[in-house]
Amino acid sequence: MDIIYLNALKIETVIGVYDWERQIKQTVVLDLAMATDIRQAATTDRIEDTLNYKAVAKRLVEFVSHSDFQLIETLAESIAEIVMTEFSVPWIRVQLNKPGAVRGARDVGVIIERGKQS
Numbered sequence: 001m002d003i004i005y006l007n008a009l010k011i012e013t014v015i016g017v018y019d020w021e022r023q024i025k026q027t028v029v030l031d032l033a034m035a036t037d038i039r040q041a042a043t044t045d046r047i048e049d050t051l052n053y054k055a056v057a058k059r060l061v062e063f064v065s066h067s068d069f070q071l072i073e074t075l076a077e078s079i080a081e082i083v084m085t086e087f088s089v090p091w092i093r094v095q096l097n098k099p100g101a102v103r104g105a106r107d108v109g110v111i112i113e114r115g116k117q118s
């Protein structure tokens, strides 16, 4: 199985458990690794034959920027579900970073893996 990845996608959204966090937008940073088989596309050289990372990014920017979850866990799980179901991805690794959420740390976040690498 091959991997198509998308790193450091920054999206502004409402995210957090505290009252002040419900009033503002904060930046989350997304790293994705998505299992796929690139051999057909490598043979045909056609975008229709592969997982279009630009289409994935556009869908996630649209979803995340309009979401208002409290926990990064919930957001990460939703992102995995969208990519797997809408883009036929059998396995995904989602790393969701929340920069500046903890004083003294560059970022905090969650890493989840869903599905099976075949």
Ligand SMILES: Nc1nc2c(c(=O)[nH]1)N=C([C@H](O)[C@@H](O)CO)CN2
Pocket (backbone or CB within 6 Å): 015, 016, 017, 018, 021, 070, 071, 072, 073, 098, 101, 102
């Ligand atoms: N496991 C988690 N811990 C915390 C979260 C979270 O989403 N998952 N969120 C917060 C606050 O929103 C924090 O980011 C504000 O600084 C605290 N802990």
